[in-house]
Amino acid sequence: MQSLHRQAIALISDHADPAADIGLEEAGGQNVYVRHVGENLATLGWQVDMFTRKVHPEDDDIVQHSPHCRTIRLKAGAETYIPRDRLFEQMPEFVKSFQSFQSSEGVHYPLIHTNYWLSAWVGLELQKTSAVQLLHTYHSLGAVKYQSGQSRPASADLRLQIEREILERANCIVATSPQEAQTLRSHVSTYGRIEMIPCGTDTSNFRLMSKTDARNLLKLDQHEQIILYVGRFDPRKGIETLVRAFALLKQQGQQNIKLVIVGGSSPQMPDGEERVRIAEIVNELGLNLEVIFAGQIGHDILPFYYTAADVCVIPSHYEPFGLVAIEAMACGTPVVASDVGGLKFTIIPEQTGLLVPPQDVVAFANAIHRILFDELWARKMRKQASANVNQRFTWGGVAIQLSELYRHVLAQSIMHEQPHNLRTPDSRNIPKSVIYQRTLQSATKV
Numbered sequence: 359m360q361s362l363h364r365q366a367i368a369l370i371s372d373h374a375d376p377a378a379d380i381g382l383e384e385a386g387g388q389n390v391y392v393r394h395v396g397e398n399l400a401t402l403g404w405q406v407d408m409f410t411r412k413v414h415p416e417d418d419d420i421v422q423h424s425p426h427c428r429t430i431r432l433k434a435g436a437e438t439y440i441p442r443d444r445l446f447e448q449m450p451e452f453v454k455s456f457q458s459f460q461s462s463e464g465v466h467y468p469l470i471h472t473n474y475w476l477s478a479w480v481g482l483e484l485q486k487t488s489a490v491q492l493l494h495t496y497h498s499l500g501a502v503k504y505q506s507g508q509s510r511p512a513s514a515d516l517r518l519q520i521e522r523e524i525l526e527r528a529n530c531i532v533a534t535s536p537q538e539a540q541t542l543r544s545h546v547s548t549y550g551r552i553e554m555i556p557c558g559t560d561t562s563n564f565r566l567m568s569k570t571d572a573r574n575l576l577k578l579d580q581h582e583q584i585i586l587y588v589g590r591f592d593p594r595k596g597i598e599t600l601v602r603a604f605a606l607l608k609q610q611g612q613q614n615i616k617l618v619i620v621g622g623s624s625p626q627m628p629d630g631e632e633r634v635r636i637a638e639i640v641n642e643l644g645l646n647l648e649v650i651f652a653g654q655i656g657h658d659i660l661p662f663y664y665t666a667a668d669v670c671v672i673p674s675h676y677e678p679f680g681l682v683a684i685e686a687m688a689c690g691t692p693v694v695a696s697d698v699g700g701l702k703f704t705i706i707p708e709q710t711g712l713l714v715p716p717q718d719v720v721a722f723a724n725a726i727h728r729i730l731f732d733e734l735w736a737r738k739m740r741k742q743a744s745a746n747v748n749q750r751f752t753w754g755g756v757a758i759q760l761s762e763l764y765r766h767v768l769a770q771s772i773m774h775e776q777p778h779n780l781r782t783p784d785s786r787n788i789p790k791s792v793i794y795q796r797t798l799q800s801a802t803k804v
């Protein structure tokens with residue numbers, strides 16, 4: 359339902375459908391982010407339209423989430439799954455479909471918040487032909503991804519160019535952690551405005567519950583120590599490090615432990631290859647009976663997995679934010695994570711979890727061991743972890759900060775209205791390196 363009294367804004371999320379079942383196919387943090395940000399912004403008075411590419415012919419073109427928040431699935435290429443690395447070709451049609459939708463609805467979005475580099479390209483194209491205020495969230499950075507030795511797809515150079523262009527030409531970048539903001543400065547560009555607003559979690563869903571009940575529900579042994587991984591199967595997620603750390607703990611004589619791995623899809627999907635590789639390592643290490651592959655789990659059941667676990671491990675090589683960390687902590691589960699990116703921001707070492715060097719099998723094994731075998735400390739961390747998330751990372755709080763930023767950007771655009779055709783493509787008359795940090799205590803200025 360559109361409203362005449364509300365300001366309409368567009369969130370663009372090319373591949374990550376906010377209406378998709380989380381845990382399906384490639385669905386991950388970006389789907390969760392866009393959906394929750396959209397819904398919470400609508401409660402603050404905006405009309406929020408979230409645009410994504412239509413992937414299945416049987417999917418509805420429009421999904422109404424609440425009276426003023428909806429997902430709109432646009433035609434952009436064949437209505438079938440296309441891996442992100444080959445999606446760029448469909449983006450010109452995405453732009454056309456977006457423009458047709460605007461005309462048919464008689465609406466103009468003065469503010470567009472894009473997500474991921476493909477959507478950034480869409481935003482930059484729209485900015486060329488109409489007066490829009492452009493905000494962007496990266497979710498993942500080619501500049502970091504290609505550095506970590508992952509193979510470079512044909513679209514790599516274009517991605518790097520768009521990631522730089524959006525930082526320099528958007529009205530504002532929304533970095534989700536101070537670490538991500540710093541990475542943008544050091545790896546992408548020193549120009550452009552960045553504001554740090556974190557991700558959040560649904561604290562009414564991810565909350566403190568009874569571990570005994572959770573284990574009963576999931577049919578997990580009450581007496582075993584459970585180590586949990588939740589996330590996509592992607593080499594960047596470092597699941598191999600966790601499996602090897604688990605094997606080390608077994609070798610050291612820890613018999614009463616289980617590793618539960620949540621996530622992953624079918625072998626035909628892009629993450630299928632990594633899923634098969636990890637299963638092979640588990641097999642080689644003789645851990646088939648101790649490692650449980652739980653498959654994809656929706657957010658309705660996931661809180662029980664976090665609650666049932668004694669420790670949640672996030673062994674990522676890089677993580678701009680890492681929603682899993684705050685979901686686990688919200689459920690009172692301490693986290694052992696790589697000392698990288700947003701994980702350094704969300705986890706408070708020794709209070710809500712431990713940070714260790716990425717890919718360091720021994721360090722992961724030691725940190726997991728410390729948490730599993732100090733019951734008193736683990737109990738204290740449970741309370742601190744959930745308090746940390748409730749104070750700093752709720753979607754409601756995130757939406758308030760975004761809403762304030764949107765209003766500021768829109769107000770500035772009215773004050774500094776400039777004929778659109780006066781803007782040169784390479785103009786760098788943007789204030790250098792401005793980062794505002796309004797509400798969070800532990801932010802760094804970049």
Ligand code: UDP
Binds near residue numbers: 388620655679
């Ligand atoms: N997720 C899920 N079910 C699964 C695996 C993952 O719901 O089986 C969700 C998880 O709860 C989190 C998101 O996917 O909300 C992953 O976000 P994160 O930022 O940790 O990683 P990303 O996918 O963005 O790399």
